Amino acid sequence: xxxxxxxxxxxxxxxxxxxxxxxxxxxxxxxxxxxxxxxxxxxxxxxxxxxxxxxxxxxxxxxxxxxxxxxxxxxxxxxxxxxxxxxxxxxxxxxxxxxxxxxxxxxxxxxxxxxxxxxxxxxxxxxxxxxxxxxxxxxxxxxxxxxxxxxxxxxxxxxxxxxxxxxxxxxxxxxxxxxxxxxxxxxxxxxxxxxxxxxxxxxxxxxxxxxxxxxxxxxxxxxxxxxxxxxxxxxxxxxxxxxxxxxxxxxxxxxxxxxxxxxxxxxxxxxxxxxxxxxxxxxxxxxxxxxxxxxxx
Ligand code: NAD
Numbered sequence: 689x690x691x692x693x694x695x696x697x698x699x700x701x702x703x704x705x706x707x708x709x710x711x712x713x714x715x716x717x718x719x720x721x722x723x724x725x726x727x728x729x730x731x732x733x734x735x736x737x738x739x740x741x742x743x744x745x746x747x748x749x750x751x752x753x754x755x756x757x758x759x760x761x762x763x764x765x766x767x768x769x770x771x772x773x774x775x776x777x778x779x780x781x782x783x784x785x786x787x788x789x790x791x792x793x794x795x796x797x798x799x800x801x802x803x804x805x806x807x808x809x810x811x812x813x814x815x816x817x818x819x820x821x822x823x824x825x826x827x828x829x830x831x832x833x834x835x836x837x838x839x840x841x842x843x844x845x846x847x848x849x850x851x852x853x854x855x856x857x858x859x860x861x862x863x864x865x866x867x868x869x870x871x872x873x874x875x876x877x878x879x880x881x882x883x884x885x886x887x888x889x890x891x892x893x894x895x896x897x898x899x900x901x902x903x904x905x906x907x908x909x910x911x912x913x914x915x916x917x918x919x920x921x922x923x924x925x926x927x928x929x930x931x932x933x934x935x936x937x938x939x940x941x942x943x944x945x946x947x948x949x950x951x952x953x954x955x956x957x958x959x960x961x962x963x964x965x966x967x968x969x970x971x972x973x974x975x976x977x978x979x980x981x982x983x984x985x
Contacts, residue, residue, distance in 0.1 A: 689713055690839060693742035693749040694733065695762060695773065696787070697724040700810070701752030703817040704786070704843045706731030711842040718742040740776035748839055749777050752786045755935075756793035759785055763797050774801035782832050784808050786824070790939050791854040791861070792946070794827065798853035804832035807853065809860040810844065813928050821845045825863075827855030861943050864936040868957040868974070871904040875978035878911050882982075888913055910975035924976030931970035934961040 689712050694705040697719040709715045709732030717733035718741065719725050725735045736742050739762050743749045751773070753759050763783070765772035774797075777783060783805045785797065798805035806828035816822040822844030826833050833849045840847040850859045877900065881891040892914035896906050908927075909915035919927040937958040944951040964970075964977045 690747040691745060692716070692839070693718075693736075693744075693746035693773070693777075694728070694752075695719070695739045695742050695750070696752040696754075696758075697721075697728050698752065698754075699814050700786070700817045701750075702727060702731075703814070704750075704752060704822075705733055707817075707820045707843050708839065709733045713839070713842075716742045716746065739773050740771075743773040743777040743781070745778065746781055747778075748782050748784060748836060749773060750784045750786060754787065756787075756789035759787050759789050760793055760797055764800050768800065774803055774805075777803060779803065782806065782836050784836055786810055788860055788936060788939065789857060790942055791857045794857045795854040798828060804829050804835075805853065806832050806836060807856040808836075808840065808847075809856050811860070811863065812844065813926075816844070824848070825850050825856040825859040827851055827853050827857065827859075857939075858943065861936065861940040864933065865940040865951065865954040865957065867904065868933055868937055868961065869953045870902045871908070871910065871975055872957055872960055872977060872981070874900075874902065874904040875910045875975070875981045878978065879982050904975070908975050910978040919973035919975055920978075924972040924979075926971070927973035927975070929970065930961055930964055930972055930974045930976065933974040934958070934965050934970070937961055 692708055692713045693716045695718045697705055705715055705717050705728050715733040716736045717725055717728040718736050718739050729735050751762055763772045763774045783801055783803045786808050788809045794807040806826050808824045808826045810822040810824055812822040820843055824840045824844050824847040826849050837847050850856055888911045909918045910920050912920045940954050941958050964980050969976055
């Protein structure tokens with residue numbers, strides 16, 4: 689059993705913290721929304737009054753926050769004044785940020801923290817957080833990864849060490865850029881099939897056994913029918929909301945800009961999700977972009 693500090697108890701962090709308490713850890717939980725702390729306590733966590741308090745004395749300190757600015761402020765203090773969770777933590781603690789943020793901020797926080805710091809964004813969404821089937825992509829020191837891995841496996845199915853500081857965020861940005869582009873082109877193929885008089889099922893049967901095969905097709909099929917569990921079968925209730933996909937594409941675009949990498953498909957995917965969100969699709973599953981592509985919103 690470890691002493692774990694957990695900060696950020698939202699859609700993802702809430703169930704992750706509850707899974708750690710269920711696994712027998714002593715979890716000190718904090719969120720700026722008191723109702724979320726109360727929910728974590730119902731799940732077996734202990735309420736604490738601040739992020740710094742969650743960090744104090746813990747073996748492992750975890751954040752699951754919305755964006756890079758929240759992460760920097762939580763760990764390094766307001767304006768980087770040093771009065772954050774990193775300074776409040778034990779010098780031998782392992783610090784772990786599971787939020788999805790930009791690579792430079794992940795590297796900066798890791799360096800400034802003065803501790804063994806891991807960036808460990810996740811894939812798998814709210815369902816994965818609840819069922820403890822997340823995949824963690826992790827950047828940071830190898831020894832810290834080895835020490836944190838057993839705990840990661842209690843919140844998820846897989847944990848992959850991707851390299852040094854920021855490598856987890858880099859993997860997440862690359863993966864989700866691929867996902868967005870394959871989803872859009874899968875939607876385009878189904879709309880084209882409709883215009884050609886080819887049934888959804890026929891295209892699915894062929895493409896799922898041919899070279900057009902992808903996760904977007906076989907797990908998240910954007911039309912109802914072929915994959916009964918996909919969001920298309922429940923009017924595109926998320927799943928993975930288009931607004932979150934847009935956030936991740938923004939991070940990929942930023943990464944492409946600062947590395948001078950050419951990402952023409954990723955850029956186009958970003959534009960299309962921007963348009964979909966502008967039209968009101970942000971709260972629907974990202975596969976719902978098929979409605980915009982079909983011309984019906
Ligand atoms: P969320 O908005 O539901 O939760 C974030 C929580 O952080 C909120 O409860 C908020 O009150 C809290 N918070 C913000 N600032 C704080 C502070 N200074 N101190 C304490 N608590 C603070 O977001 P989420 O859906 O749980 O996502 C969290 C992260 O995980 C994001 O970076 C997101 O991109 C990523 N992610 C989300 C999903 C998903 O499907 N929701 C999937 C993969 C990755």
